[in-house]
Amino acid sequence: MVEAQNKPKLKEHRINRAWCKGCGICVAFCPKNVLELDETDKAVAARPEDCIACKLCELRCPDLAIDIITE
Amino acid sequence: MAVKDFIRERFFPHIWCAGCGHGIVLNSLLRAVESLGMSKNEIVMVSGIGCSSRISGYLDFHTLHTIHGRALAFATGVKLSRPELNLIVPMGDGDALAIGGNHFIHAARRNIDITAIVMNNRIYGMTGGQFSPLSGCGIMATTAPYATVDQGFDVVELSRAAGATFVARSTTYHVQQLTKLLREAILHEGFSVVEVLTQCPTYFGRRNKQGGAVEMMNWFKDHTTPVGSKAKAENPDLIERGIFVQKDLPEYCKAYDQVIERAQKGK
Numbered sequence: 001m002v003e004a005q006n007k008p009k010l011k012e013h014r015i016n017r018a019w020c021k022g023c024g025i026c027v028a029f030c031p032k033n034v035l036e037l038d039e040t041d042k043a044v045a046a047r048p049e050d051c052i053a054c055k056l057c058e059l060r061c062p063d064l065a066i067d068i069i070t071e
Numbered sequence: 072m073a074v075k076d077f078i079r080e081r082f083f084p085h086i087w088c089a090g091c092g093h094g095i096v097l098n099s100l101l102r103a104v105e106s107l108g109m110s111k112n113e114i115v116m117v118s119g120i121g122c123s124s125r126i127s128g129y130l131d132f133h134t135l136h137t138i139h140g141r142a143l144a145f146a147t148g149v150k151l152s153r154p155e156l157n158l159i160v161p162m163g164d165g166d167a168l169a170i171g172g173n174h175f176i177h178a179a180r181r182n183i184d185i186t187a188i189v190m191n192n193r194i195y196g197m198t199g200g201q202f203s204p205l206s207g208c209g210i211m212a213t214t215a216p217y218a219t220v221d222q223g224f225d226v227v228e229l230s231r232a233a234g235a236t237f238v239a240r241s242t243t244y245h246v247q248q249l250t251k252l253l254r255e256a257i258l259h260e261g262f263s264v265v266e267v268l269t270q271c272p273t274y275f276g277r278r279n280k281q282g283g284a285v286e287m288m289n290w291f292k293d294h295t296t297p298v299g300s301k302a303k304a305e306n307p308d309l310i311e312r313g314i315f316v317q318k319d320l321p322e323y324c325k326a327y328d329q330v331i332e333r334a335q336k337g338k
Binding site for chain 2: 018019021022023024025028029056059060061062063064065
């Protein structure tokens with residue numbers, strides 16, 4: 001319970017659509033399968049409720065297009 | 072400071088291709104600098120020519136975009152005149168070890184306090200996919216339509232032999248390790264080399280049928296192992312990542328200061 005309180009909780013995926021080039025790295029390496037590419041090949045958080053805010057997408061994004069905002 | 076405060080946002084989105092590993096190196100470097108709590112004015116980034124060298128334009132440090140292979144020579148000049156600044160020199164594999172091969176080994180030999188980052192995608196991307204001294208044997212490239220016969224350098228062994236006092240390697244898949252290694256390399260007093268295996272999906276990946284960025288990063292995951300692991304003993308083909316050299320030897324600018332001191336005493 002104490003541990004759960006210490007974990008960062010997701011507020012939002014801030015995805016810069018102008019910078020995203022749709023390489024799919026964030027989609028492929030998300031451990032919880034949260035992200036998808038939409039019909040215009042831009043990353044979107046399709047299942048944000050599954051996000052554990054590990055920020056691996058943010059760290060691996062070659063275009064600095066993802067910010068994981070936590071509470 | 073937030074990570075975005077270290078970049079020149081007006082130049083984004085950057086010119087690198089979709090999935091290019093250089094952007095991940097940029098990302099990791101930003102986080103390393105942020106974690107060190109350094110100010111933008113304490114850092115000088117010097118780069119040469121190539122896809123990788125475009126990185127200096129995107130970062131809001133003191134930046135010099137210089138000539139092909141000579142980034143370390145420029146950086147040596149900056150460091151000697153302003154030793155209090157932190158020098159970071161990102162280079163491509165060709166820039167660092169073909170065109171700039173001599174500058175590289177001599178900067179390492181002098182142990183001048185510079186952080187060299189070799190962004191190794193095993194190809195000359197900007198000029199259209201020619202093979203580089205790190206391509207290795209059996210690689211398809213624009214200039215090797217029947218595959219290369221050249222052996223590649225091992226950056227770690229080369230740097231160690233040339234006298235670098237900090238040598239590490241990681242990949243764009245292992246971003247957390249990469250950030251940590253870049254951080255340690257910047258903190259190290261002396262010549263530090265961080266080799267980063269990075270993907271060029273456009274030229275290297277496509278020609279060598281390695282797939283796109285995701286497949287190439289999975290290749291890094293499957294073909295690398297921590298230094299000294301049991302897996303390496305069982306499969307010598309695995310590429311090791313981690314810190315290979317970390318030792319204290321006299322730093323060049325400090326040694327030079329002593330020369331100045333001796334000379335000014337006169338006889």
